[in-house]
Amino acid sequence: MAGVEIREAAKIYYIKGNPVYALADINLSIADGSFVTVVGKSGCGKSTLLRLICGLEPLTSGTITFTADGCVKRRSEQRISMVFQEPRLMPWLTVEQNMAMALIHEPDKQKVKATVDHFLSLLGLKRFKDAYPRQISGGMAQRTALGRTLCYDPDLILMDEPLGALDAFTRRNLQKEMVELFQQQRKTIVFVTHDVDEAVFLGQKTVVLDAGRVIREVAIPLDYPRVITDRAFFLLREDIMNMIMSD
Amino acid sequence: MKLIKGLAIPVLILLLWLYVSIQGFFNSYLLPSPVTIAGTMGQLIENGLLLKHIGISLYRVLLGFSLTFLLAFPLAVLLGMNQKWNDYFDPVLDFIRHVPPLACVPLLILWFGIGEPPKIAIIMLATFFPVFLNTLNGVLGCDKKLLEVGQVFEFTAVDRFRRIILPSALPSVILGMRLGLGYSWRSLIGAELIAASSGIGYMIIDAEQISRPDIIFVGILTIGLFGYCIDYGFLKLTDYLMPWEDRQVDYGRG
Numbered sequence: 136m137a138g139v140e141i142r143e144a145a146k147i148y149y150i151k152g153n154p155v156y157a158l159a160d161i162n163l164s165i166a167d168g169s170f171v172t173v174v175g176k177s178g179c180g181k182s183t184l185l186r187l188i189c190g191l192e193p194l195t196s197g198t199i200t201f202t203a204d205g206c207v208k209r210r211s212e213q214r215i216s217m218v219f220q221e222p223r224l225m226p227w228l229t230v231e232q233n234m235a236m237a238l239i240h241e242p243d244k245q246k247v248k249a250t251v252d253h254f255l256s257l258l259g260l261k262r263f264k265d266a267y268p269r270q271i272s273g274g275m276a277q278r279t280a281l282g283r284t285l286c287y288d289p290d291l292i293l294m295d296e297p298l299g300a301l302d303a304f305t306r307r308n309l310q311k312e313m314v315e316l317f318q319q320q321r322k323t324i325v326f327v328t329h330d331v332d333e334a335v336f337l338g339q340k341t342v343v344l345d346a347g348r349v350i351r352e353v354a355i356p357l358d359y360p361r362v363i364t365d366r367a368f369f370l371l372r373e374d375i376m377n378m379i380m381s382d
Numbered sequence: 383m384k385l386i387k388g389l390a391i392p393v394l395i396l397l398l399w400l401y402v403s404i405q406g407f408f409n410s411y412l413l414p415s416p417v418t419i420a421g422t423m424g425q426l427i428e429n430g431l432l433l434k435h436i437g438i439s440l441y442r443v444l445l446g447f448s449l450t451f452l453l454a455f456p457l458a459v460l461l462g463m464n465q466k467w468n469d470y471f472d473p474v475l476d477f478i479r480h481v482p483p484l485a486c487v488p489l490l491i492l493w494f495g496i497g498e499p500p501k502i503a504i505i506m507l508a509t510f511f512p513v514f515l516n517t518l519n520g521v522l523g524c525d526k527k528l529l530e531v532g533q534v535f536e537f538t539a540v541d542r543f544r545r546i547i548l549p550s551a552l553p554s555v556i557l558g559m560r561l562g563l564g565y566s567w568r569s570l571i572g573a574e575l576i577a578a579s580s581g582i583g584y585m586i587i588d589a590e591q592i593s594r595p596d597i598i599f600v601g602i603l604t605i606g607l608f609g610y611c612i613d614y615g616f617l618k619l620t621d622y623l624m625p626w627e628d629r630q631v632d633y634g635r636g
Contacts, residue, residue: 191530216534223531227549227626236545237535267626287535 137203137213137290137323138167139188144197146183146347157183158347165325167202170317172338173327176379180347181327182220185293188325189217203290216289218297222276224268230279231255231264237287254282258312274305281309285316294326298333310336314359331379335372336361343378351378414596419603422596431585436604439570439581442498446505447566451559453506454514462521462551463543475514483507484572496577501570508569509562516558520551552624560616567609 144161147154158180165171173181186192188199190210201208216237224233231251238247255261258278263271271279277297284292298306310333317324317337328334334341335355343351353375361368396416402408403415410418426432461467483504490500524547532542574583582601589597620627 189534191533219527219531221527223527225528225531225546225549227552227624239535239537239541239545269626 137201137208137215138169139163139165139291139323139325140198140200140202141165141188142198142200144187144199145195146180146187146192147195156347158187161197161349163342163349163352165323168321168323169339170324170326170337171340171342172334173325173342173344174329174331174334174375174379175344177329179344181329181344182295184344185217185295185325185327188291189215189293191217201291213291214287214289215291215293216284216287217293217295218277218280218284220296220299222268222273222280224276224279224283226268229265229267230260230271230275233268233279234282234286237283250286250288251282254285257285257316258282272305274301274309277301277309285320289322291323291325294324296328297326299328299330306333311360313337314361318359331372331376332363335368335375336363341375343375345379351375411593411595414599419596419599422594423600423603426597426600432600432604435580435582435585435601436608439574439583440608442501442570442581443505443563443566446502446570447509447563449502450506450509450562450566451513454510454562455517455555458514458517459521459543459547462518463539463547465522475511478507479511479515481507483569484576487573487576491577496579501573501578501581504569504573505566509566512561512565513558516554516561517551520554520558521547523554524550553620553627556616556620556623560613563612563616564609567605567612571605 141161141163144158145156146158148157149155161184173184175181183192187194199210201210201213203213224230225236228236234251234254235247238250241247241250255264258281260275260278260282263275266275268276268279277300281297298309301309313326314337326334326337328337335357338355341353341355342349343353353371355371357365357367357371363369399413400416403410403413403417414422423432461471486507487500487504490503494500494503528546528550529542532546537545570581571583571586574581575587578584582605586598586601589595589601
């Protein structure tokens with residue numbers, strides 16, 4: 136497991152020589168083994184934040200450090216995995232092979248097979264293991280992507296609107312599965328979404344981003360599994376919604 | 383069904399040709415009847431001449447093509463994966479690309495005589511660019527999003543190539559090989575027409591000199607037939623190598 140400490144982080148893109156702040160003054164602590172959701176409007180810098188944590192893009196300024204067992208760790212000492220908005224499966228690999236590709240550095244083939252089998256069953260993909268990505272539905276594909284990440288056994292899982300492209304039913308199901316997985320595996324998860332319901336349903340803490348800045352961090356002190364018709368759930372959701380809308 | 387549809391037009395042409403020959407609309411010297419041509423083909427197969435010429439032409443094509451592939455494929459992969467070198471290679475390659483290989487034939491004959499080397503060289507010149515450019519496009523066209531997945535799972539450069547870039551470039555590479563084989567076949571016949579003492583191209587030009595249009599027809603039909611067969615083989619190979627594609631990738635064929 137791993138926690139994340141973000142200090143004074145900023146990311147500037149240059150468009151025709153003009154600086155555009157994607158993120159500015161970001162100070163954020165993500166506790167070891169916690170489920171944090173990040174919510175905000177489109178273009179508020181949510182995805183950029185994840186890409187910076189993952190190391191897919193360099194910071195313009197500031198620092199991101201990782202902590203595990205009370206020690207500070209470098210990025211290279213961490214196993215960090217990301218689930219993207221699109222499943223990003225390799226079209227030439229089957230569901231099973233796509234999941235196994237996360238274990239490319241594992242020499243023990245027996246172990247790879249066991250791990251992949253385990254997550255295939257856990258995610259209900261057993262029947263589809265020999266299918267190619269184009270043969271399965273969007274929900275199945277996103278499940279495969281999630282399975283691939285879980286096979287990797289990361290200390291930190293970053294999720295960039297992984298359920299954004301799914302229909303409401305599949306989405307609700309996967310949200311429940313996500314909570315169950317978190318309770319079983321206790322990995323640190325940072326989950327980005329533009330859906331406030333989803334953010335409150337999943338996170339122990341919700342970070343509200345707007346125009347590249349953190350405007351609030353809201354603790355969600357509700358027990359899992361949450362019921363979206365509960366009054367406490369409703370109030371938290373409205374509170375966050377108002378924060379975002381009032382800008 | 384597809385086979386029957388595909389055969390419809392050739393059969394129609396053959397019947398028309400037969401009819402025209404029987405009616406004697408054209409001088410049978412200028413347009414020999416299909417029966418004569420079939421007879422000539424039988425003779426040429428029987429005395430081994432046709433097979434000898436095809437064998438030699440095929441050998442040249444395969445040798446030239448393989449050598450080109452060994453050169454063009456790695457170069458395209460290297461340039462595709464290290465784009466900073468592009469600035470050095472781009473102008474040179476663009477220059478050579480615009481020179482038709484047949485324009486080099488006189489020079490090649492001057493340098494190498496009329497033996498095998500100039501023919502292989504012609505094939506290499508003609509085949510290089512289709513293989514090189516298509517492979518390069520395939521490598522450059524690899525989805526950056528898939529490469530990021532490799533980055534997340536800490537792929538090495540070799541893994542990145544083997545597991546992501548190569549499979550994603552494969553359709554382009556095979557397209558390049560198919561085009562390349564077509565080009566090598568054409569340029570070889572061109573070279574054999576100009577200077578050779580064997581091969582299908584030589585058989586055709588020799589037939590012209592001894593006034594045997596039927597042999598010319600046999601040569602043309604053989605070239606077309608072999609080109610078709612090789613291409614068909616490639617389509618089958620595509621099916622085999624890329625089972626994740628729904629049907630064979632129909633590179634502008636359909």
